[in-house]
Amino acid sequence: MADLLWDDVSCFFDPDLMGSLPDVRVPDASVKDWQAVLDLVSERGWTCQYSEGEMVLPVPRAEAVLSRLADAECPDLRVWPIADVLAIFRFHADDEVDFDIDLRELQGQERLDVFCGFLREIGRRLGKPVLMDPEGDYGHPVLGFDVEADRVVLLAEPQVR
Template sequence: MTAGPDAPAPAPELLWEDVAWLLDPSGGGTLPDVYIADTTAADWQAVLDLVVERGWSYEYSEGSSVLPLPGAAAVLSRPADAECPNLRVWPAAEVCAIFRFLADEQIDFDVSLWELQGQERLDVLCGFLTAIGRRLGKPVPLYFEGTTRAPFLGYEPDADRVRVLWTPPEG
């Protein structure tokens, strides 16, 4: 059974008022890092396929050259001294994720907190993380910029949703 046009929109995974403090760009780093561990070239290819299947806008580049999107195996087998390729993905016009092909065993990308302000854009982020996590069957954690100590937000496969993963220390 499908919902009709007058059906209520699904409830957001997270409410902006509950997580705005975590996504405040004035609180430090503005580009939280996403690290999906224990991946393979096949996982990278699954993400590339997802980008195309979803019809998300994207731009693949090596240095200053914009190129057609290659397969993951070709990107990950480039010479060690080659420039690191970037894949910019826009799951919505105002929200961009920048993937860097550093190694096959970890998928990493970042997003700009400046682009994630408000409920609508938070919903875009949650949908994006969920789509990737479901495709890979793996957690998709966000870390404060430049750290990998503890994620603050992320998709958890067991819960099949994006959740807050960090609480500030009491003190």
């Protein structure tokens, strides 16, 4: 059974309302959590690409990425859980795993199920919530993986159109 139904949550996937790149995050994280995400990507065989600026490099250990110099360019890890759905992890800080997802790629029940599955995989691996905030509205999650419920749940009331 689906965590969320498209007809109930489609407003949260409207780029005009939410911004096209909402912020997805795991708060209260650690370097160990970042490494667990990197391990998960590898274990699941998801296509990925790690880069620092324009240079594409092999995926390093989380500790190496997060201990870079303060003025170094922020690396990113592009992960495709399926061919047409891209998550871009940005290594801004060791205390929060964060990534962007393009809402234009998440239209309809099938893509929503892929997204919820992706959040579940990360949340289960870390044993922590995975929250989605509207773009530029940090700290106001609208949905996320709930550890106790073991599923993705609504955290805000959907907007009626």
